Amino acid sequence: MISKIKVLRELLDNKKVSILELTQEYIEKAKATQKKTNAFTYIAEHEALEAAASADTQEASSPLHGLPYSLKDIISTKGIPTTASSKMLEGYVPTFDATVAERLKASGAILIGKNNCDEFAMGGSNENSAYGVVKNPHNTSKVPGGSSGGSAAAVADGASVFSIGTDTGGSIRQPAAFCGVVGTKVTYGLVPRHGVMAMASSFDTVGPITSSVYDSAVVLDHIAGQSSHDMTSIKGPLGSYVDAIGKSVDGMTIGVPKEYLELLDESMKTTIMSSLDLLKAKGATIKVVSLPQTKHALSTYYILVPAEASSNMSRYDGLRYGPTVTEPKNLEELYLANRTNGLGDEVKRRILLGSFVLSHGYYDAYYLQAQKVRTLIIQDFANAFKDVDVIAGPVTPSVAFDIGGKKDPMDLYKEDVFTIPASCAGIPGMSIPVSSKGGLPIGLQLLAPQQGEGRLFTVASMLEELIGFSL
Amino acid sequence: MKFTKEQFKKLEELSKLRLSVEDELRYATDIEGVLAYAEELSAVDTTGVLPTSQVTGLSNIQRTDDVTQQELESGSTLLAHSNQEVEMKQIKVPNVL
Numbered sequence: 001m002i003s004k005i006k007v008l009r010e011l012l013d014n015k016k017v018s019i020l021e022l023t024q025e026y027i028e029k030a031k032a033t034q035k036k037t038n039a040f041t042y043i044a045e046h047e048a049l050e051a052a053a054s055a056d057t058q059e060a061s062s063p064l065h066g067l068p069y070s071l072k073d074i075i076s077t078k079g080i081p082t083t084a085s086s087k088m089l090e091g092y093v094p095t096f097d098a099t100v101a102e103r104l105k106a107s108g109a110i111l112i113g114k115n116n117c118d119e120f121a122m123g124g125s126n127e128n129s130a131y132g133v134v135k136n137p138h139n140t141s142k143v144p145g146g147s148s149g150g151s152a153a154a155v156a157d158g159a160s161v162f163s164i165g166t167d168t169g170g171s172i173r174q175p176a177a178f179c180g181v182v183g184t185k186v187t188y189g190l191v192p193r194h195g196v197m198a199m200a201s202s203f204d205t206v207g208p209i210t211s212s213v214y215d216s217a218v219v220l221d222h223i224a225g226q227s228s229h230d231m232t233s234i235k236g237p238l239g240s241y242v243d244a245i246g247k248s249v250d251g252m253t254i255g256v257p258k259e260y261l262e263l264l265d266e267s268m269k270t271t272i273m274s275s276l277d278l279l280k281a282k283g284a285t286i287k288v289v290s291l292p293q294t295k296h297a298l299s300t301y302y303i304l305v306p307a308e309a310s311s312n313m314s315r316y317d318g319l320r321y322g323p324t325v326t327e328p329k330n331l332e333e334l335y336l337a338n339r340t341n342g343l344g345d346e347v348k349r350r351i352l353l354g355s356f357v358l359s360h361g362y363y364d365a366y367y368l369q370a371q372k373v374r375t376l377i378i379q380d381f382a383n384a385f386k387d388v389d390v391i392a393g394p395v396t397p398s399v400a401f402d403i404g405g406k407k408d409p410m411d412l413y414k415e416d417v418f419t420i421p422a423s424c425a426g427i428p429g430m431s432i433p434v435s436s437k438g439g440l441p442i443g444l445q446l447l448a449p450q451q452g453e454g455r456l457f458t459v460a461s462m463l464e465e466l467i468g469f470s471l
Numbered sequence: 472m473k474f475t476k477e478q479f480k481k482l483e484e485l486s487k488l489r490l491s492v493e494d495e496l497r498y499a500t501d502i503e504g505v506l507a508y509a510e511e512l513s514a515v516d517t518t519g520v521l522p523t524s525q526v527t528g529l530s531n532i533q534r535t536d537d538v539t540q541q542e543l544e545s546g547s548t549l550l551a552h553s554n555q556e557v558e559m560k561q562i563k564v565p566n567v568l
């Protein structure tokens with residue numbers, strides 16, 4: 001896939017286009033994408049043009065200087081509305097930037113808008129937004145994936161050079177696969193979560209969605225690294241991820257989990273394995289590994305994440321921010337009315353489920369047991385990584401499904417079967433597009449041990465070069 | 472797991488939500504479905520396995536108790552977000568009782 005950063009950097013550095021002209025072009029693209037896919041909750045036209053005009057007077061201090069990008073709307077942006085795609089935060093304008101927004105501002109990149117997402121990042125199809133469903137740009141009757149569906153749709157449709165999404169159980173990797181772009185879920189703690197509205201605090205990660213592997217590495221170089229505002233962020237030094245691009249895969253061993261293959265239909269299995277076979281000619285070895293806890297990962301995740309989410313959602317009561325009912329009888333009435341009116345279906349469902357598994361009499365059987373199984377899932381990956389450098393497999397069971405196609409919550413949850421295990425273990429993963437079926441992209445997933453992003457970029461960049469995917 | 476009416480009402484109370492009868496039935500069915508799926512976890516042998524709540528081995532992260540400029544400024548700007556009545560730099564809430 002073509003690196004948009006390289007192409008645009010060349011145009012800007014050689015003064016073939018100004019930052020203002022480029023930003024104006026991307027604003028128009030964002031508006032066009034918006035009509036087709038509903039990928040944005042806010043297009044920051046005025047703010048972006050002002051920033052672009054100013055950026056034109058400055059020397060480019062980074063490869064991202066002057067490049068138009070967008071942020072998932074659960075990332076706080078000073079002076080720019082941040083709604084988490086929820087009615088609960090309608091009209092909320094943060095007074096501070098999230099660390100990731102601050103770092104990208106400092107790089108000189110130009111924020112052109114906030115991307116629509118599943119409400120409070122809860123969902124796998126971007127059908128849960130209070131601001132309308134997001135559509136897949138390759139086929140608007142299909143979902144773009146979620147919860148970072150707007151981010152993936154915007155990048156795939158050429159409306160953003162890159163976007164920043166979040167991945168708690170697959171919410172960067174899955175929409176990247178459905179939209180045919182590159183999505184990177186980082187090691188837990190690699191990119192600070194300060195200013196990112198929390199869903200499940202021990203699972204949430206922040207990462208880039210881009211049109212190429214190189215672009216992902218460039219963006220990650222700018223946003224990764226410890227922050228004093230996030231005490232779970234990883235201490236440095238980290239090194240450059242761009243340095244890992246284009247390195248040799250000779251001598252690397254790639255493991256394919258047999259439990260993942262068993263869940264795939266023949267055509268997906270063939271797509272994944274034939275893509276990986278290309279690496280053999282470059283000296284890599286492909287071998288089958290076992291992750292026996294795979295069958296328990298979905299249950300573990302859908303006990304632990306709603307539990308953490310129910311706790312994180314308790315701050316949304318209409319007192320300090322968000323719309324409120326007028327003249328409630330008492331404080332309890334205010335909480336009940338604001339929360340019931342302001343929070344959407346999936347959010348309510350997860351709060352109820354989470355409250356139940358944490359409640360007296362059920363905590364040990366559900367929550368505590370799930371925490372112990374999480375330890376076993378972590379051990380699964382640790383054992384596998386003794387024998388292989390990278391684990392590879394599918395991102396999703398199939399290509400993007402129909403909007404409205406999955407009514408039962410469990411059917412939607414099962415779409416995350418391949419992405420959830422890595423989230424339980426806090427390890428990094430990447431989705432890169434390798435093929436398509438019926439005009440819809442198919443992603444291949446790569447996983448590495450914690451802080452093994454370098455290996456991901458090396459293998460992914462080689463695959464990208466060998467396959468030359470485009471749609 | 473099949474919720475009784477009383478159990479689900481208690482859950483609504485814990486969640487600070489007030490649902491219609493139709494929604495109660497719908498959410499109860501959905502959650503029972505997830506719990507039925509997750510029931511398989513009870514058969515997993517976790518003898519001697521410690522629970523994981525933090526995946527990167529962190530514990531008791533501390534910093535010195537210094538107030539930053541951002542913290543000094545944030546108070547009044549935070550109050551501006553509230554749609555409730557603000558009095559003497561405090562958000563006025565309805566009666567508790």
